[in-house]
Amino acid sequence: MGKKGKREKKGKGAEKTAAKMERKVSRRAKKEEEDLEALIAEFQSLDAKKTQVIESSCPPPSPRLNGSLSAHPEKDELILFGGEYFNGQKTYLYNELYVYNIRKNSWSKVEIPNPPPRRCAHQAAVVPTAGGQLWVFGGEFASPNGEQFYHYKDLWVLHLATKTWEQIKASGGPSGRSGHRMVACKRQLIVFGGFHESARDYIYYNDVYAFNLDSFTWSKLAPSGIGPSPRSGCQMATTPEGSIIIYGGYSKQGPKSEKRKRRRGRDAEAEGARDEEMEKQPSQGPVEIVKEVVAEDGTVMTIKQVISGPAEEKERSESEEEEDGALGQQVEPCPRSNAMLAVKHGVLYVYGGMFEVGDRQFTLSDLYSIDLHKMEEWKVLVEMDPKAQEWLEESESDEEDDDMEGAEGGEEEESSEEESEDEGGEEQHPSVQPDEKHADYLSRTEQYWIKLARSNMGPDAKEKKVVKVAHAMAKTFYEDSV
Incomplete structure (x- = not known):
């Protein structure tokens, strides 16, 4: 057989392998979604047993992050819904509803029949209609091992x-x-951006939707001008004039990582990116982070946080210690991400969230407040000792299970893949080195997989699609090899 015939046969074999990998990724994504839907349905069956409203006084809610904290439109209350908690081995999702009485500094738990399914990283907005309404849209449900995610597109209203x-x-x-x-704006709920992840890929959005609170209908908006790039975890607020301000956010560029850092949280990804950048510059001076907070009266306030690099870390001077001694001990929340925020009567309330120490993630349940008009001092409303936080180290068996995750198909499928490769006479794909992580393997072999995907998809295929397919092929081959 001539060289041309060999190349044609080799190309067909590669095409079969690519198609098989793509189908395998699709099956895995579908199976994950079905498994999570079944788990969600199981939790909902438990919620269906609730037949009456039960409101009772209780201690502060358990530690959590990625929930929603909203100010009651008519009462001096804050409403906490949902969230998540990760103890190092297992992820817990919530659909509990708590109410914080600002004047009494007390919590109550409200059990209401037929609540939304458990979720985190959703959004909530309040409107004063009919004594107050809390609207909840979207969010996600995570599997107990924190490696699979189901994204909601449902809309709920709590009649307060x-x-x-x-x-x-x-x-x-x-x-x-x-x-x-x-956010709620002019009898509409305005939804912007967000994030979706599956076994196949991840997507960031910059689309804008409006839900009309009078007609109960959705519409997709097409604002004029150049809009924000796709992102998640940004800040969005309305002004008294009816404008909407969008600030910051996060969008991961490049290949999808092998796994998310366990329960780092979607809204905290920007914080993670910032931390990584700081780690890359260990010898530089202080880093100044500027953030803007929009108060409910439309006032925009700038907060500057200066973080010292190792070159700036030194013992505090005697004059600094004397100054603190004269002013008294200054109280402020510890660094955190994914906290829940709400503003009521010009006071900002911060509840919970998560901070990291090495590989450990500590979830908080403390509550602080600060007057946004004075910006003088933080008040501690609920204390928590982070050292009492539970953290269970990941067991070796868990790691082995993670390594085996996604290995589907059995001996029959494996043999068929080998046959297709033999039929095509194709060269062997770059092998996975001992103990090599997926991210390292992808970095080392990415151009090979992109070239292979391009040869299968043709010269007219869009670059982004080619890269996406290449990464899926590489991931499938990697998981089958380890």
Whole structure:
């Protein structure tokens, strides 16, 4: 057989392998979603047993992050819904509803029949209609091992006066997502951005949707001008004039990582990117982080946080210690991400969140407040000792299970893949080195897989699609090899 014939046969073999890998990734994504839907349904069956409203005084909620904290539109109350907690081995999702009484500094738990499924990284907005309504859209559900995610696209309303949940079914709304933002503006709920991840890929959004609170209909908006790039975890607020301000956020560029850092949280990804950048510059001076907070009266306040690099770390001077001694001990929240925020009467409340020490993630349940008009001092409303935080080290068996995750198909499928490779006479794919991580393997062999994907998809295929398919092929081959 001539060289041309060999190349044609080799190309067909590579095409078969690529198609098989693509189908395998699709099956894995579908199976993960079905498994999570079954788990969600199981939790909902437990919630269905609730038949009456039960409100009772309780201690502060358990540690959590990625929930929502909203100010009651008519009462001096804050409403906490949902969130997540990770103890090092297992992820817990919540759909609990708590109410914080600002004047009494007390918590109560409200159990209401037929609540939304458990979720985190959703969005909530309040409107004063009919004694107050809390609207909840989207978010995600994570598997107990924190490696699989189901993204919601449902819309719920909590009628605060009657304490009843209602699911609003209206077509034409945003796709399933988490890490998005939603605000109430002129009898509409405005949804922007967000994030979606599956076994196949991840997507960031910059689309804008409006839900009309009078007609109960969704519409996709097309604002003029150049809009923000796709992102999740940004800040979004309305002004008294009815404008919407969008600030910051995060969008991961490059290949999808092998795994998310366990329960780092979608809204905290920007913080992670910042931390990584700081780690790359260990010998430089202080880093100044500027953040803006928009108060409910539209006032924009700038907060500057200066973080010292190792070159700046030194013992505090005697004059600094004397100054602190004269002023008294200054209290402020510890560094954190994924905290829950709410503003009521010009006071900012910060509850919970997560901070990291090495590989450990500590989830908080403390509550602080600060007057945004004075910006003088933080007040501690609920204390928590981070050292008492539970953290279970990941067991070796868990790591082995993670390594085996996604290995589907059995001996029959493996043999068929080998046959297709033999039929094509193709060269062997770059092998996985001992103990090599997926990210390292992908970095080392990415150009090979992109070239292979391009040869299968043709010269007219878009570059982004080629890269996406190449990464899927590389991941499938990697998982089959380890």
